[in-house]
Amino acid sequence: MSAAVDFQNVDIVFGEEQRRSLEMIDRGASREEILAETGSVLGCAGANLTVETGEICVLMGLSGSGKSTLLRAVNRLNVPARGKVLVRDGERMVDVVSADEKTLRHIRQTQVAMVFQQFALLPWRTVEQNVGLGLELAGVPDAERRERVAAQLKLVGLDQWAKKYGHELSGGMQQRVGLARAFATEAPILLMDEPFSALDPLIRTKLQDELLQLQERLHKTIIFVSHDLEEALKIGTHISIMEGGRIVQTGAPEDIVLRPANDYVREFIANVNPLSVLTAWNVMRDRRDLDDAGGGWVWLDRRNTTRFRIDADGLVIGAERNGRPAEWVSCDDIEKLPPDAPQVFWAKAGTSLKTVMHAMHESQTAPVALFDEQSRFVGSIGVRDVLSAIIRR
Template sequence: MNAAVEFKNVDIVFGEDRAGALALIDQGATRAEILDKTGAVLGCAGANLIVNEGEISVLMGLSGSGKSTLLRAVNLLNVPSRGNVFVHDGDKTVDMVSCDPSALRRIRQTRVAMVFQQFGLLPWRTVEENVGLGLELSGVPEAERKARVQKQLKLVGLDQWARKYAHELSGGMQQRVGLARAFATEAPILLMDEPFSALDPLIRTKLQDELLQLQATLKKTILFVSHDLEEALKIGSTITIMEGGRIVQTGAPEDIVLRPANDYVRDFIANVNPLSVLTAWNVMRDRRDLESAGESWLWLDRRKTTRFKLDTDGLVIDAERNGRPAVWVSCDAMEQIPENEPHVFWARPGTSLKTVMHAMHRSQTSPVALFDDSSRFVGAIGVRDVLSAVLRR
């Protein structure tokens, strides 16, 4: 994977005595100690983070942890006191900290767009005029500007509201205008600073779903700030947890939940429902660990109710449940269970554990088989595997 943004040893300090604050950072001083001794405020210290192209990377932490401070260093709204912020720009990489004004302007106009918590819509401009504002300021010709605006409004489902004003829109619709405005620039990197936190829970959940749907099509690189852990676990490809201006842990959502780096992270995730994070891959038993049921046969479960016969390529050529031939049913199609006919549920490794558990319940706790994208059998999940994973968490 290619890095779209990379933070390398980034320190951000606000105040006059920055040199004194940086010296204290090198000594491992806390934010409170730095403030007491220098009067300077530590924004973030020693930040090292890579955001890969096409992923949603979420910065998490309590209020004042430094997540928004770090985010705003990407487009130099916050200027690092030390370190580098590299942004991928076509066939080269630009260090935002040391680049010249023309390179900074190009990055801001064509490579990086931002969506704020407050929608920032101009009340005297229509929806389409708000969406096209950045393009207008960049000097994009009117015909091209209108075409791009209409395309983005349709993408976010607001094409019928193009001539309305901000006060005629709900909060969720106003935030969609903010998204369309960022998308209209066609910048590959989006900075989203708690964009949904000011919305009601139901609207916030809907916009999270819509963002994931848009991302599946657009494949932007998104650096997303949130204080809502459930939101981070839902949308994040990776999650970075910050405390007191420092990065504490970075990893995939399941890594954060299953392997917290310290007590701070452990407390942070204490109330997380593991079913919202874990996938079939996290709890399955590899096919190599399954018990043999005769030549080329494997038992999927410890109770020995279900077995497969495999060919040399790992493809299933026969399946039985309770001694009778079994048919296949996807976990995503639980309502299609055949009546009075043995069946075996199957899933992909990325299927959510919650979906797997629903299928197991529907089939009276039968095991679930896992197949890769080439239809090779890779493992199985039984009730005990699920219980072990949840209890271990």
């Protein structure tokens, strides 16, 4: 993978006394101390973060932690006092902090698009006119603009609403117009500043699902600001947690939940449901740790109720449960099975713990096998493994 955005030692200060403020930052002064002595507000200090191409990076923190401040440095809506913000432009990386006006305009028009919290739709324009606004400002010809707008409205399911005005749409539909407007520029980097926070919970959940579905097709690089931890755990490839203008921990969702860096992060995640983030990989027992049943067979559980026969390539060639031949089937196919068929469910590394537990329930606590992307058997998950993971969390 290659970096799409790279923050390097970024400091952002609002106020006149930037030099004194930077000196205090170097001494480790807090936001409160800087404000008291200089009257300047520390927006962000010493931010180092690399966002890889095609990932969703979620910036999190309490109100005033600096997450939106850092996001807006990507298109230089906030100007860093020090440091670099490198943004990919084809084969090169451009430092938007030092870029001239022409280069910055190019980055804003072609490489970075933004979705705002409050929709920001122009009420005198129709849906299609709002979606095409960025293209119009960029001087895209009318015919091409109409074609691209139509494609994006279809992508977000609003092609039948093209001639309507913003006030005729629900909040969720208005936010989808905002998404279409950002997508229409075809910019590879998308900045999303708490885009769903103003919506009702059910609508917010639906749009989160739609965003993930769109991401599977579009593979944008998304930097997403949120104060909702469940939302971050659901959509984020990586999460960066901020406190007082500083990044205190960055990692995959399960790393944040299982290995909090300090008391602030620990308190931040205290009420998260582990089922929303833990996966089969987090709770599995490696194949090498399972008991050998002889003759190429291996026990999946400590009670010796379920076993697999494995060939030299790691593929399953036989299964038994309670002494009877069994089929091995995906956790995703639970609803398709006849009720009396002996079966052993299997999952992939990224299968959610919630799905694994559903399979265990349906199979009356039988273990769940774990396969890799080449369908090779790599481990097993029993009830005790699940309980241990939840208790540790």
